[in-house]
Amino acid sequence: MLIAACGLMACSGESPEGASTGTSTTAGSPATAPSTTAGNAHESCAAPASEPGRPKLDTTVKVFLFCSSSGGVMPVELLPAERVVPDDGEPLRAALVQLLIGVTPAEDEAGLASAFSSSTAGGLRGVAVRSGIARLDFTAGFEATSNFSTSNLAGVVFSQIEATVFQFPEIHGIDLAIEGQRWCGWEAGDCGPGPVSRR
Secondary structure, three states: OOOOOOOOOOOOOOOOOOOEOOOOOOOOOOOOOOOEEOOOOOOOOOOOOOOOOOOOOOEEEEEEEEEHHHOOOOOOOEEEEEEEEOOOOOHHHHHHHHHHHOOOHHHHHOOEEOOOOOOOOOOEEEEEEEOOEEEEEEOHHHHOOOOOOOHHHHHHHHHHHHHHHOOOOOOOEEEEEEOOEEEOOOOOOOOOOOOOEEO
16 A cells, blocks of 8 residues: 655644555646645644635545655655545546645645645546556656656655555555556566556
């Protein structure tokens, strides 16, 4: 599974409810940063303010981030942050599109961080789910993102992806692709049979 630490829920030595930890062997269209919903903010982390005048949207997905104070060093403790998005019937894709945007200004102020940023926004080509396996197809630009090939940052990247995907209970495995060609990460070599990552 995937990994990270402080956030909308907590930034302490204790693992908050809903946090996800782990390691991974794996790895849209551009979107504007959505509103963020925060709850039970730790006293050392300010809760993001709501955005006034935002149109009413009707579903919530989670992206998994970590405390900027952790420095993004593996292993990291991942914390869920809620994003409100249109209900288009594709919540997994919506969650991944939001993840690749990076943190919103409100999340940044709350002390959250991500391996993703504006340079990775739009890096998702497509998502397909079959028999509980989610196949995520990324762009060549995503694969070429500076520093993602380092072992530590690759671990953080895949941890955030896994935690975000596995919030959906019907998904039990992940396969990856770059421009439609199966891919297993920067240093994985031959993918072998079966999903790249399992719950």
